[in-house]
Amino acid sequence: MASRHSEDGVLVIGLGRFGSTLAETLQELGHHVVAVDSNHDLVQRWSGKLTHVVEADATSEEVMRQLGAHEFRQAVVAIGTGIEASVLATGVLLDLSVAEVWSKAITREHGRILERIGVNHVVYPERDAGERVAHLLTGRLIDFLELDDNYAIAKLRAPRGICGRALEKTALRSRYGITIVGAKKPGGEFTHAEAGTVLDVGDLVVIAGRTDRVESFAAEIGGS
Known part of the structure; x- marks a missing residue:
């Protein structure tokens, strides 16, 4: 299964909801993707949508070497059915010297184990999605x-309290500890915000800063 595209491709292990969405999106973006799962039904389901889908045991170093896993620079372990299988599959990729390994964690304890064995990036899809929705439920933040x-960075409607005057006059950084990094007029495109940028009611803005400061700004002035 080794391919001349492997060095620039992405190996995705696990075709659950997270892994299949990831693989499909990467493929749509033009990346060479090889997806691996031990579940026959999942492999059959995705074989018509993904270019390269393999039914194999990702916890076996011999099997993964035969598939050419060691030729990939990037790999994602998206196994969500068991911590043991996730850790074993991740360990195999690290032993095969895959340069950049991302692994999905089911729990914080799972994540700590992955970090200890040397994973480059630990991903918490459920936790991250839950935290994001919690922030959006305030009704003030759009993203x-x-x-x-x-x-953190966040997107919201420009509060009336900072509209009609240049950003340098609002003292947002000293008062709230946040910075407006981008702005968008209705029907326009996002542009880099500068000191002289003047916002109007209805504009969208992107703010950045410490998470607690972003939250405080959205609660105190973001709904005005």
Whole structure:
């Protein structure tokens, strides 16, 4: 199964909801994707949608080597049915010296184990989705993304309190600890926000800052 495209492709292990969506999206974006799952029914289901789908045991180093896993620079372990299988499959990829390994974690404890064995990126799809929805449920934020443990960016409507004057006059950084990094007029495109940018009611803005500051700004002035 080794391919001349493997070095620039992505190996996706696990075709559950997260893994199948990831593989399908990567393929739509033009990436060479090889998806692996031990479940015959899942492999059959996705064989008509994904270019390369293989039924195989990803916890076996010999099997994965035969599939050419060691030739991939990037791989994602999206197994969500069991921690043991996830850790074993991840360990196989690390032993095969795959340069960049991403692994889905079911629990925080699972994530810590993955980090200890050397995973480059641990992903918590359910937790991240839950946190994002919790922020959006306030009704003030249109979108929210936490980039690190304590840093986030968010999209919301420009509050009336900062409209009609240049951003440098609002002192948002000193008053609220956040920065407006982008703005979009109705029907327009997002542009980089500058000191002289003047916002109007109805504009969309993207703000960035410490997570607690972003939340405080949205609660205090974001709904005005």
